[in-house]
Amino acid sequence: MKIRHRIVFNRKTISIEFVNFLEEKKAKFSNDDSDLIVAYLFEEENWKNDLYQFLQKEGITSIIECIYSKAEIEKATWFSIRSKFRWEYPQPKDYFSYRHITYDSTSYCDSCGYGLKQKEEFRINKSPKWGKRNFLMLNWVHDELFINNKVRSIMDKGDIKGYKLHSVLNVKTNKPIDDINQIYIEEVLQPGLINKEQSIKEVLTCRKCGTVKYIYTGRGFTYKKDVFEGLNTDIVKSAEMFGDGLMCSSIIFISRNLYNLLTSNSLDKDLVFEPITIV
Numbered sequence: 001m002k003i004r005h006r007i008v009f010n011r012k013t014i015s016i017e018f019v020n021f022l023e024e025k026k027a028k029f030s031n032d033d034s035d036l037i038v039a040y041l042f043e044e045e046n047w048k049n050d051l052y053q054f055l056q057k058e059g060i061t062s063i064i065e066c067i068y069s070k071a072e073i074e075k076a077t078w079f080s081i082r083s084k085f086r087w088e089y090p091q092p093k094d095y096f097s098y099r100h101i102t103y104d105s106t107s108y109c110d111s112c113g114y115g116l117k118q119k120e121e122f123r124i125n126k127s128p129k130w131g132k133r134n135f136l137m138l139n140w141v142h143d144e145l146f147i148n149n150k151v152r153s154i155m156d157k158g159d160i161k162g163y164k165l166h167s168v169l170n171v172k173t174n175k176p177i178d179d180i181n182q183i184y185i186e187e188v189l190q191p192g193l194i195n196k197e198q199s200i201k202e203v204l205t206c207r208k209c210g211t212v213k214y215i216y217t218g219r220g221f222t223y224k225k226d227v228f229e230g231l232n233t234d235i236v237k238s239a240e241m242f243g244d245g246l247m248c249s250s251i252i253f254i255s256r257n258l259y260n261l262l263t264s265n266s267l268d269k270d271l272v273f274e275p276i277t278i279v
């Protein structure tokens with residue numbers, strides 16, 4: 001696994017020392033005509049601290065992405081999954097009413113966002129424009145996957161365990177919307193996140209309800225082996241919660257079995273998978 005930084009800076013305000021550093025470390029630069037430059041840089045252990053010092057001095061944050069080798073992907077038994085394709089918002093969106101319609105909000109904490117339990121179908125305004133994509137996530141909802149009917153039929157035939165399919169309703173008519181389904185994930189994994197110095201940038205403890213949430217580093221997840229052992233499911237949510245403010249979401253994990261089904265049927269456009277290190 002390699003760590004790639006995505007660093008966005010303004011060519012007019014950046015110091016020449018930092019540009020030299022980036023060039024010396026063989027960063028790749030985007031070269032359109034605007035003043036904003038994007039540099040991609042693979043991190044190395046021996047100058048990692050210098051990079052962080054530069055970023056701090058320049059007041060720039062980098063976005064970290066893990067790039068896995070083919071061998072690492074082939075060896076993995078579980079993956080995290082998310083969709084880069086975001087569509088619409090859960091409805092009714094005004095006053096966040098969906099929090100009380102789609103979810104049972106009896107135990108909801110309005111300080112950290114913890115405690116929503118889904119009780120009804122999600123509602124949206126209109127059918128997705130899928131294009132070549134087959135999966136989406138709604139804005140604001142970071143731990144639910146929605147699929148078109150093509151994925152639905154392939155998953156139905158594929159001996160995939162651990163989910164139910166829910167319709168998604170038109171918020172005006174309360175009738176199911178064509179060609180979109182929610183993968184309702186039935187199980188939550190036992191807590192098992194370890195090597196937190198690798199995965200966790202910040203631990204947030206809610207002063208009101210005591211819930212602990214994490215901010216992810218982008219450097220991959222390591223889990224204890226025994227929480228995955230004996231699972232009879234192909235899709236499961238983490239017990240650990242992530243996000244700042246009112247964002248409070250699980251990570252979704254899928255098995256090798258489901259990963260193979262999705263990739264071999266080319267259903268993975270705009271999906272991001274990360275192999276989970278299991279020890």
Ligand SMILES: [Zn+2]
Nearest residue numbers: 109112206209
């Ligand atoms: Zn709370």
